[in-house]
Amino acid sequence: MMYCSFTDSASFLEKRLGRSPEVFLILRHGLSEWAERLSEIITVDWNEIPGLPALHSIGRGLTFTSGNMKGVEVLCLDGRLHYYEGYSMNEVVSPIHLASALGIKVFIFTCGVGLVSDRGKVGDIMIVRDYINLMGVDPTRGVEARKGQDRFTVVSNAFDRGLSNTAIGLSRELEIPVFEGVYAAVSGPTFETPAEVNCLRIMGADVVGMSLVPETVTAVREGGRVLAICLVANMAGSDFGGDEEVNRTVEGLTYKVFSLLDGIISRIAEGKV
Template identity: 35%
Template sequence: MNNLLNKIDETTKYIKEKINIDLDIGLILGSGLGTLANEIKNPIFLKYEDIPNFPISTVEGHEGQLVIGNLEGKKVVAMQGRFHYYEGYSMGEVTFPVRIMKSLGIKMILVTNACGGMNKELYPGALMIIEDHINFIGDNPLIGKNFEKLGPRFPDMSHAYDSDLIKLAEKVARDLRIELKKGVYAAISGPNYCARAELKMLRTIGGDTIGMSTVPEVIVAKHAGLKVLGISCVTDMAIAEEIESIDHEQVVEIANQTRPKFINLVKSILKEVII
């Protein structure tokens, strides 16, 4: 397990040799939302396959590269595609990029995802700020030996999502006249979509949206002392009594349709956020 610290050092050294800027913010871009990285100025592209110790993204809609540069006056590193537990990666591998972003100097991370809506007030194309989450994946990225250098043994997750960043996002959305919902994101392992009984259970215990990512990354980000803002793009409705068949192509299609609104919101948040 000491190998983790060595891997972080090796990967950080490799990336720092490719860039010459101090970074402010990390972005993790979910299915269909990766084109936000195309807005980054003076970009440096690093393919995951070329980065030491990085997994490879295997999911459609994920480009599989880091994009580093300037966005709305902030120095950012964007993951254009993420890793998932259902791809066969360990929780440590799924969250390794968050460790690297922290090592590169970021103070804040913005995580995004495409998800299903379980709350009837949501709709395909809705954007939702994540206020809290439910980890129903069945695993945790902090299991195992803890290194105090990376974070405390028992990190508090009662306020995993930064309240000031949530208020800023709401203010920006009002200024842009973008409807922005708030709610709880429930994470499952996947890769199958849920059965009706499972959806009913997750809604009953407080989930507003459901997806297969985000929560492991947020846990590690909070463990590392980073401020976190989470935004979900609802691509389909996952209501037990009304569920219809869904496939990944539909998820990506709705995310693509919502993209202009999403990009406008995120860029405006980055412009106003103070690091």
């Protein structure tokens, strides 16, 4: 069995940053500029940090950005490793283990999704209430439990109620179309067929995506509080423009998501969540 230790990685990053981050934020493609709103910014390239897996996606790099907003120390990652890119599940969740080793307890994940149910529409934001894992693999499989840690992870309340309620309330204040729902995770990278979408709908899913669940399971296992913000970018199972269309929709939501993230960090700073 594997044992996930990122002590050396965390020690290196903490020395480079000279600070102790409180919030870890994964910014999906198209949202990375939010990190520029932080003050006292320090950036560290993924490849500089010992113990992290080598990146093998063509033309892609990842950067950690650390900074302060309203007194809250935030660590951002401008993207994620996807299982469909050929990374092992242990590699996919390596940033979460690193953040946990730094002592971070608040995790905010953003992602793009396809709409399955009729509870929302393209261009909305969905706050994840629950998930259905259809990826065919669990990030804790074969990973040895640390001393005092249970072998089995309870995820019946994976998404923090306080953080989720805060995000929903702020979205309404900002007049951002928002709903709360269920995320179905598939391995990808093939998009869903109409029959698969119908199946997901019957199962109770509201949206479908190819990430989020591994990171969430790992963060919960490490004692973290999780908030997941989904950008509804397309109708799942439809004849649409693929990844380019998804990115265009996300671009249209950028300002709204930035305002929402600002508000969430402000609430954390005020001790209201």
